[in-house]
Amino acid sequence: xxxxxxxxxxxxxxxxxxxxxxxxxxxxxxxxxxxxxxxxxxxxxxxxxxxxxxxxxxxxxxxxxxxxxxxxxxxxxxxxxxxxxxxxxxxxxxxxxxxxxxxxxxxxxxxxxxxxxxxxxxxxxxxxxxxxxxxxxxxxxxxxxxxxxxxxxxxxxxxxxxxxxxxxxxxxxxxxxxxxxxxxxxxxxxxxxxxxxxxxxxxxxxxxxxxxxxxxxxxxxxxxxxxxxxxxxxxxxxxxxxxxxxxxxxxxxxxxxxxxxxxxxxxxxxxxxxxxxxxxxxxxxxxxxxxxxxxxxxxxxxxxxxxxxxxxxxxxxxxxxxxxxx
Amino acid sequence: xxxxxxxxxxxxxxxxxxxxxxxxxxxxxxxxxxxxxxxxxxxxxxxxxxxxxxxxxxxxxxxxxxxxxxxxxxxxxxxxxxxxxxxxxxxxxxxxxxxxxxxxxxxxxxxxxxxxxxxxxxxxxxxxxxxxxxxxxxxxxxxxxxxxxxxxxxxxxxxxxxxxxxxxxxxxxxxxxxxxxxxxxxxxxxxxxxxxxxxxxxxxxxxxxxxxxxxxxxxxxxxxxxxxxxxxxxxxxxxxxxxxxxxxxxxxxxxxxxxxxxxxxxxxxxxxxxxxxxxxxxxxxxxxxxxxxxxxxxxxxxxxxxxxxxxxxxxxxxxxxxxxxx
DNA sequence: CATCTATCCGAAATGGATTTCAGACTGGCC
DNA sequence: GGCCAGTCTGAAATCCATTTCGGATAGATG
Numbered sequence: 045x046x047x048x049x050x051x052x053x054x055x056x057x058x059x060x061x062x063x064x065x066x067x068x069x070x071x072x073x074x075x076x077x078x079x080x081x082x083x084x085x086x087x088x089x090x091x092x093x094x095x096x097x098x099x100x101x102x103x104x105x106x107x108x109x110x111x112x113x114x115x116x117x118x119x120x121x122x123x124x125x126x127x128x129x130x131x132x133x134x135x136x137x138x139x140x141x142x143x144x145x146x147x148x149x150x151x152x153x154x155x156x157x158x159x160x161x162x163x164x165x166x167x168x169x170x171x172x173x174x175x176x177x178x179x180x181x182x183x184x185x186x187x188x189x190x191x192x193x194x195x196x197x198x199x200x201x202x203x204x205x206x207x208x209x210x211x212x213x214x215x216x217x218x219x220x221x222x223x224x225x226x227x228x229x230x231x232x233x234x235x236x237x238x239x240x241x242x243x244x245x246x247x248x249x250x251x252x253x254x255x256x257x258x259x260x261x262x263x264x265x266x267x268x269x270x271x272x273x274x275x276x277x278x279x280x281x282x283x284x285x286x287x288x289x290x291x292x293x294x295x296x297x298x299x300x301x302x303x304x305x306x307x308x309x310x311x312x313x314x315x316x317x318x319x320x321x322x323x324x325x326x327x328x329x330x331x332x333x334x335x336x337x338x339x340x341x342x343x344x345x346x347x348x349x350x351x352x353x354x355x356x357x358x359x360x361x362x363x364x365x366x367x368x369x370x
Numbered sequence: 371x372x373x374x375x376x377x378x379x380x381x382x383x384x385x386x387x388x389x390x391x392x393x394x395x396x397x398x399x400x401x402x403x404x405x406x407x408x409x410x411x412x413x414x415x416x417x418x419x420x421x422x423x424x425x426x427x428x429x430x431x432x433x434x435x436x437x438x439x440x441x442x443x444x445x446x447x448x449x450x451x452x453x454x455x456x457x458x459x460x461x462x463x464x465x466x467x468x469x470x471x472x473x474x475x476x477x478x479x480x481x482x483x484x485x486x487x488x489x490x491x492x493x494x495x496x497x498x499x500x501x502x503x504x505x506x507x508x509x510x511x512x513x514x515x516x517x518x519x520x521x522x523x524x525x526x527x528x529x530x531x532x533x534x535x536x537x538x539x540x541x542x543x544x545x546x547x548x549x550x551x552x553x554x555x556x557x558x559x560x561x562x563x564x565x566x567x568x569x570x571x572x573x574x575x576x577x578x579x580x581x582x583x584x585x586x587x588x589x590x591x592x593x594x595x596x597x598x599x600x601x602x603x604x605x606x607x608x609x610x611x612x613x614x615x616x617x618x619x620x621x622x623x624x625x626x627x628x629x630x631x632x633x634x635x636x637x638x639x640x641x642x643x644x645x646x647x648x649x650x651x652x653x654x655x656x657x658x659x660x661x662x663x664x665x666x667x668x669x670x671x672x673x674x675x676x677x678x679x680x681x682x683x684x685x686x687x688x689x690x691x692x693x694x695x696x
Numbered sequence: 697c698a699t700c701t702a703t704c705c706g707a708a709a710t711g712g713a714t715t716t717c718a719g720a721c722t723g724g725c726c
Numbered sequence: 727g728g729c730c731a732g733t734c735t736g737a738a739a740t741c742c743a744t745t746t747c748g749g750a751t752a753g754a755t756g
Binding site: 384385386387388391398399400403422424425426427428 | 735742
């Protein structure tokens with residue numbers, strides 16, 4: 045049915061080997077032959093069978109991408125970045141969504157690993173040691189997670205948190221709540237660590253943990269109000285939006301009575317009223333960088349095991365933060 | 371490096387053929403042998419090389435999924451459904467995002483088609499005739515689009531629109547604007563068609579077309595206000611949210627001065643204030659149904675070319691619609 | 697003119713699983 | 727005992743592209 049290399053060979057009057065060479069190692073074949081082969085390949089509509097190629101080269105031309113939850117707009121953005129960069133490099137992308145199930149991650153990785161050259165693991169929830177055994181078998185790049193000897197792309201969390209807290213303290217806030225996300229999320233641990241490092245400037249009330257979703261924020265809102273703070277930082281924008289929503293329902297003015305600050309800068313943050321002040325984390329850019337590191341890992345495995353890219357974050361001041369109430 | 375069928379064969383003391391049979395056509399081998407083979411396969415951690423299998427069977431065990439824009443929360447939901455169902459059936463999913471570029475679609479499909487058994491095309495923007503030539507080469511199922519002789523999954527648009535309009539007329543609205551989405555979107559054409567069929571009950575003002583995004587809604591908002599209507603239906607929730615946002619900025623009360631209604635029921639719709647009345651379209655469910663049809667198409671190509679599944683829509687009444695102003 | 701060196705190309709081996717075909721063995725039946 | 731059918735298994739062919747190895751040709755050199 046499909047056009048094979050033999051068809052091209054026959055029509056072009058050469059052997060299969062020559063066809064391969066003409067297409068993948070052009071300098072090895074006579075210019076004239078090369079052109080003839082290429083033209084017939086085009087006219088016949090020949091595309092090498094990837095399974096056959098993969099069989100012999102051991103490469104698939106695919107990469108895998110694992111995310112915890114596509115329902116969180118943060119991840120589709122990362123996915124877009126991964127896609128874009130992967131397609132540029134002529135790789136196709138396998139996507140899998142774990143539904144925030146840490147125990148499903150390893151299985152999915154192992155399953156994907158047979159059909160891809162490498163995997164971008166975005167915000168994996170599994171424990172360090174499990175992760176470490178995984179990367180022993182498969183080329184893996186981490187996005188939004190960092191462990192020793194594995195290439196990773198992460199935001200500059202300490203700086204991100206510094207920007208957030210500086211903004212709040214500049215507005216007069218001293219007693220600030222943090223609504224924590226999943227304990228298993230590295231990003232949560234890092235945010236917390238960065239935040240605790242700043243307690244010389246502020247008094248920190250930790251609330252949670254909650255799921256990194258709108259409902260998580262709604263669930264934590266009343267505890268935040270009971271904690272008698274003037275500002276609250278949500279684990280991410282969805283949590284912050286949940287807070288906003290519940291505050292509004294209880295008649296608490298934002299930012300009049302309390303300031304709310306999120307993380308991520310999902311598109312949604314600018315769409316609501318009041319719009320959400322948030323720390324924009326690299327998303328598409330992180331996805332692209334993840335693929336970059338992965339491709340590098342695939343081509344020079346030794347040199348890049350420790351490659352690490354930290355991308356800057358940017359505070360986006362919007363309507364949900366303001367001066368402390370008088 | 372990896373465990374091959376030969377390793378299993380050697381250890382189990384049988385031939386490679388027997389290993390295959392024990393694993394894929396169990397009834398053909400002696401129960402005792404079968405068990406021995408299976409156990410050694412497990413202990414050795416054998417997994418058949420998919421490239422090799424694909425080479426001979428012509429099947430990849432993969433399906434492709436094409437969506438216009440992951441940035442629109444509608445699509446990640448569909449993706450989740452596709453993923454879930456595909457994984458149940460032991461298929462992996464290639465995802466590609468076209469960035470709302472109709473001209474990129476065909477190329478991506480063709481590229482994907484080599485490495486998948488079939489493709490779920492979600493809300494494709496390309497013209498009918500182009501689509502028709504594509505489906506000649508590749509098993510394709512359409513989600514959110516319908517053309518003759520191609521299996522498709524669509525919402526019950528006429529009923530969806532009927533629910534929307536009934537709701538608005540019950541509230542007293544008679545002069546209603548529709549902010550149209552992309553002309554190339556089949557869903558837009560269907561919404562418009564269903565809407566025009568209802569003009570005996572209402573006076574319809576058509577505005578647009580706009581991109582199916584928040585910005586599109588913002589851009590159309592002032593035209594809506596100038597049109598002197600008491601209610602507006604957005605092409606989708608993002609457009610409706612854009613309208614809401616701009617109305618608020620201009621001091622127009624929703625639903626006091628104007629009612630706003632969207633389509634899709636993305637998670638966001640319930641998170642904003644006022645929350646958005648919208649017609650919930652099947653999303654995950656549509657994704658699952660799309661995979662179902664595709665698997666059916668792959669197993670019995672003839673019987674199912676015209677398979678068509680229409681899924682019900684449900685009006686979600688929330689805060690953005692109310693009685694006409696007095 | 698003989699020898700050597702590039703340059704270019706083809707034949708054959710390769711990768712791993714599946715499928716076809718044929719052989720070995722068992723049991724049943726005449 | 728001989729033949730047949732049925733059951734189970736192995737050898738070999740197959741899928742397609744790539745890679746290795748060696749052969750052929752042309753040109754260069756002494």
